[in-house]
Each structure stands twice: as C-alpha cells, then as structure tokens.
Amino acid sequence: MNNPAIPPVAGLDTDAALSRLNGNALVYLKMLRRFLELRDMPDQIESQLVAGERREAERLAHTLKGVAAGLGAERLRSQAAQLEQFLRSGTEFRQALQETRSELSRLIEALDGNLPAEFGQAASVPLAELCSSMSELLLNYDAQACDLLEEQSPGFQDLLSESFPVFQKLVAQYQFEEARAILQQAMTERGVSSL
C-alpha cells in the first residue's frame, strides 16, 4: 500500500498506520504535519523536570508515545514508553530521554520539507461568505475551521493582514473563541457584516 505522496522513512510503518485509518492517506499526512510541531517535546520534558514537575514530564512522554503509536513510528513509541516508565518509577531516565530525542529528531528531519503541500489553490470565495462560514465554524468550535483556513488562506491573509499569523496560530491550536474575536475585529474594521 505504498502511497507515493508519503515519503518512506525508516522507523515509520506507514502501512500499519494507514490500515488503521482505512487507507486514508490525506488524514495520515495531516497527522504527520502535526507531528512536526512536536520537535521541541524533549526540551519541554527537560524543562518540566528542571522545574520539578515530574508528573507533567511524564504526561508529555505519554502523549509523545501515543502520537508515535498512531503514526506507526514503533521505535519512537517504545522509547517514549520506556521514558514514561522511568519517569513514573523515578529510575535513571537520562539515557532514555537522549534516545527519544535522537529518534524524534531523526524522524522529523526526514519528514520536514518532504511532505506534499496540503491544499492546492481553491476557487476564491467572496469575502462576506468566507467570513460568514468561518464565523459559523468558530462559533461551533468546528474542526472544519482549520481546513477552511488552509484552503482559503489568501482570502484570510488579505482580510486579516497583520493579525493573520496570530489568527492562524490560534485556529491551529483550536483556540476558537480567541480566533473568532480577531475575526470579528477585522470584519468590523473592514466593514464586512456577517450574513
């Protein structure tokens, strides 16, 4: 089931992951893109430990383990599992952390820049309609908001100008209420009324 869009990477069992997703390569690619955001995870774990927050560090390792499992990154999964275990039992974890860190960076380096672009240019939509759709999605905390933003990125960039990066980050992190406030603000400034 080799999908041409997905770069083959050692340590990433794409077939297993795809079969769990009913062969949905688009979703797998989305997950891979999100995975790239976790590159700082080992640093975060480290700083939690320095701050004495062992439970929190353990939770982060647990999360990393889960994401790795979902992607079919078995080596990373077992290292993160080991790290989580050591953190929980108070055993010496430094080596496990180091191994996790190096496997994670290896995977990210292999994927970064090699993933196909998510959306082609979609037909542009009138501004008022765009705002109305986005507003509605944000109001319902609907995950489609992320997709709409990606698809119609030029339109939103145009509308939001300097606020665009902030808006984009908020939507990517599902902070929909704050994102909506920014959208409303821009709509008012541009004189776009909601449909």
Place this chain on the structure above:
Amino acid sequence: MSRLLVVEDEPANIQALNGILRPQGYQVSVATNGLQALKVLESVRPELILLDVVMPEMDGFETCRQIKQSSSWRDIPLIFLTSRADTSDLVRGFELGAVDYVAKPFHAHELLARVRTHLAMHRLRQENERLVRAESELARHRSVAEMVAGVAHELNTPLGIINTAAGLISRWASQENMPLEDLQDAISLITRNAARAHKLVQDFKKVSVHQITDVCEQVDLAEVIRDTVHLFQVSVSKHLQVEVLNELPPEASQWVGYAGSLSQVLLNLLQNARAYAYPEGDSGRVEVRLTAEDGFYCLSIRDFGKGIAAENLPRIFEPFFTTGRARGGSGLGMSIVHTIVTAHLQGSIQVESSPGQGTQIRLKLPRSLSLPPG
C-alpha cells in the same frame, strides 16, 4: 448530520479523529482541555462526546464527572479515549457514567462502529421515554373518560331523590293543611342529597383536573388519595371494598408533586386488584394505608385476594408481561406505573405477594419533588 464533541489535547490525535469521523458525515466540534469542553457545551449540543483520559490540569475523569453533574449534559453518551489499558481505569470510566471506551491508536472501523452503536442506542432511549410519556398521558385522559359515565350514573340517585322530594313539597304547598313533619323530612332529604351530589361533582372536578393537567404543586396527599378512592368506588367498582387508612395527623400530609400522576398510579393499582386479586368478580377488600418514614411518604395498597405466583413476581414490572392477555391486558400498566413512580415522582415501588394470601404494593415518595432548575 450528527454533531460530536471531541475533547483531546494533542492536535495529531484530533486530526486522526476528525479524519475518521468527518468523511462519515459527522460534524466535529473540538475542545483541547476539560475546561474548554465545559465552555463548548454551553453553546454547542453534541449527540455524543469522545473524551481523552490523559489531559493537563483537568483529566478526562474529572471532566466526565463535571459533565455528568449537569442535568442538561448528563444524558449525552460519553466515550473515553485511552491508551492506558489499565482495567481499573476502564472500570472507573464506566462508574463515572461513560458508555464505552476506545483504545488508542484509533482504528477507524472500531471507532466508527462504537460511535454509531451508541448514537443509535441513545436515540432509541429518547424515543422510548417519549412513548412512555405519551402513554401515561393517554392513560390519564382515559381514566377521566371512564369516570364520567360512572359519575353521571351516580348523580342520578341523589338528583332523583331531590326531584321526588321537591314534587312532594310542591303538592303539599297547595294543600290546606301541610303535614309539618313530612315537610321537614322532605327538606332534609333534599339537603342531604344536594350535599351528596355536590361533593361528588367536586371530587370529580378535583381528580379530573389533576388528571388532565398533571402539574407539580403542593397538595394534601391524604385528600388526593381519598378523592381518588372515592371516585374509583363510585364509578368503577362497587364490589371492591376500599378502605383508606391515614395514619398521619391531620394537616401533616402536605406533598409537593404531580397529583394527576399519583391518582393515575393509584387507579391503576386498584384496577389491577379488581381484575387480578378478585378475578371472579367476588367482593373483596383493599386497604390503602398512608404513613411516613424519615423524609418520605409511604403508601401501601394491600389486597387479600389471589396473590401473584412466585415465578411471576420478579417480572411484573416488565413491559408487556401479563397473565391477563386473554382478558385484553396489554401488560403495560405496571411498567408504566413503575416508570411514573421512579422517574416522574422520584420514588420507589416494591411488591410483596403470596398465592392465596394477597398482594401488597408499597410506594415510597419524597415529601417534596426536587425539580431541575429552569
């Protein structure tokens, strides 16, 4: 298109879930932590919630607890998402009211199958509740209709007597010497029977208004019971001797509840006694006793008739279970009684019986119903 709420802190997992659910036509709302989930629920009503266990600050269990505390959200089916295979975790999830759990990493088929199943079950449950409510209301209206004929028949007697006495007075008034004693007799006949007719109409009015409107209000429980029994005797069954024993001091039986539903339950139980305890139409006795215990009223309906066979006793509240199908029994009466008493009146119901010795049904009702806000 059903809307689902996904509560999950890790974006990669949200993507996976959305990617599996969206193509099936579900609309997916997202919260990334417990607090945000509660916020989302204030404006969005999902048909099902998928809830991650391991989340920062407020974990899935605590979030579940808070969701279940709200009367508006507690009925939404909730499925835990967990990569912890710990059995004690799963048990805890179920104890908190979750209907299922899904293991991570997600298998699309498994996730979808579970979501579909629970959505279907939830809809069936809601439909069932609606049907029981509709059935209850119908039964209450039917009771009123049945009573009308009986009441009308009963009124004939006192009104007939009043008519006769009035006729006599009219004749005597045109006579030379009016027999004073006879006159006094006639007048007292009229007075007594007018009062009797008046009481009958009043009782009927009270009970039928409760039956039709069934609102939650403060009433005198002893009075509701007495009026219902009176109407039952008068309109439905004279063969059955129903004795009301109120062991509470006067004025000590104030109750806040649905009088119409209570009347309905009582009528149902009395009718069952007539049909099943004393089936051959022979006369029999039923004792209706009102007592109190802690913060509850205890209402016991006891007959000394046929009794219920031991193998049938555990089944009497089962929908459609009846030994009287040949006589047209639907088997729904007791199951509706059970639902009304436990869900609507927030009480409990117990049955004791032995063949040949009779049956006793005990209802326990809170003194005052606690209604959800708004």
